[in-house]
Amino acid sequence: MEEPLLSVRGLTKHFKPAGFSRGAVVRALEDVSFDVPRGKVVGLVGESGSGKTTIGRSVLRLVEPTSGEVRFNGIDLTKLSAAEMRRQRKSMQYIFQDPFASLSPRMTIGQILTEGLEIQRVGTRQERTQRAKAALEAVDLPADAFERYAHEFSGGQRQRIGIARSLALEPQLIVADEPASALDVSIQAQIVNLLRDLQIRLGLTMLFISHDLAVVEYICDTVIVLYLGRIMELAPSEQLYADPRHPYTRALLSAIPNPDPTKCRTRQILKGDIPSPANPPSGCVFRTRCPYAVERCAGVVPPLEEVSPGHFKACIRHEVSG
């Protein structure tokens, strides 16, 4: 089998309280492992606070992971020196959730788009401008945007600029952190379609973070369901939606609104909130809200088991999850 572009093993991130205060350590990620094959889109879904963004940022070392390996093209990024990491950054880019915060208010769009090329010392000034203009065209923005400032654009346009910025460096891997969720619903579809088109046309490999299950189903090849910083289920997208095995995934899928009013649906409502990652439950972290939890669930951390080729779940209640 071909080596995956990105391979994450045992990624763990604990946030320690600042200064001398003795607050509890926040366990944002606990032993997360997955692969992102070349040219594929892997989706990360989960509630707020489930560690989606922390994974995205740890993978690019925008947040330093506490332990674990992040292999990119076979190189373990966590072991690289700052200078070596800077060179690798050319091949991996991040798309931010909030298009109003991710563009500098003091730079023109042209400066924003050429910034990465300048940092990585790619080509001459003219070549950089050319590449930035090509990126602008790829996201369907007019060329006269080049001289303007970010505040002159709408949210959807700004997000296109953000996408163009990450494309300008021609990266191999793009981490898209909820690229559509800060936008209007009508614009969301445009941005998601744009990403989908670009992904297919440029053969991009993408880690797509979202809490919108419908979008994830549409754009992703593989989906990872996260809960409290742990992987609950990992499966090819059609399989996950057709045959969810983990009780948490089932609850999530039953919560997707269905536009067909004639269709009867049984919604499975989870009680309570996601527990605090500073004090996670013992054993299976989902047991406090799981309708099938039994005593055994508190004792063992459920391992990620393969239930069918490429489909993994972390649940010991095989009799209910199948």
Place this chain on the structure above:
Amino acid sequence: MSAPAAIPASRRGPIARALGRFVTNRMALLGLTVFIVILMAILSYPLWWAYTPNQIDLRALNKGPSASHWFGTDGVGRDVFARLMQGGRISLLVAVTSVAVSLVIGFLVGAVSSFSGRVVDGAIMRLVDLAMTLPPVILLLVLASIVGTGIVPTIAVISLLSWPVLSRMVRARLLELRERDFVVAARGMGAGMGHLLFRHGLPNCIDILVVYATLQIANAILLEAGLSFLGLGIAPPEASWGNMLNAARSTSVLEQYVWQWMFPGGALVTTVLAINFVGDGLRDAFDPRSDLQ
């Protein structure tokens, strides 16, 4: 319309918009005009004024204002107007240079502090706290008595005194900036410290720096005057507004030769006031909330 070059407000960059707001502020414009007039006079006086600052006219001791000596003469027959102009040069030179020095120190200390780890940051900030808690006048006197009098020591003393507040403001702004998505994006593209500091840090601190510099120039003029008044700043025969006031502090001069202290005092007050108006105007112009108007 009469201005074909006018660009719609939304097409301009943030600095251009701030300046656009500045020119609608009347008090600030008045301050700027007064300051420019004073500056021009100070810089060009040798071209159009007959006397030099240290030229002694023994036939005119302690003479009041007249056609030949507009602002009168002092106790040894030197022309007060010429000394006032020369004093303005020295006062402004000291103020501008010391503010420039403290801007550089303040920005760099703030930058180092915000980008380094907890220990270094903590150590630097405690040092800054210490520097801010020391009574400024006493510190000033101690420093001045160590380094002595003259232009360079005075500049050194004033710059050493005024950077801590700025470094705190710069640090606070940079700490906030560090977490902003566009800075994270630059890091994600592989930006090093230099790029982050000068492409993102400095442009986003420009409002703090400009406002601080203007208000601090007024402050530095006063500090210089204070030091010179106490005999620790600019030493005679070199003129400065402070030592002109110092020379005129005896009771007899205060009562009988009003022009010897009134003009330097007036020049000091007018200049400081004008610069303060400009500083206030700039502060309002850079306030992001004023965008809403």
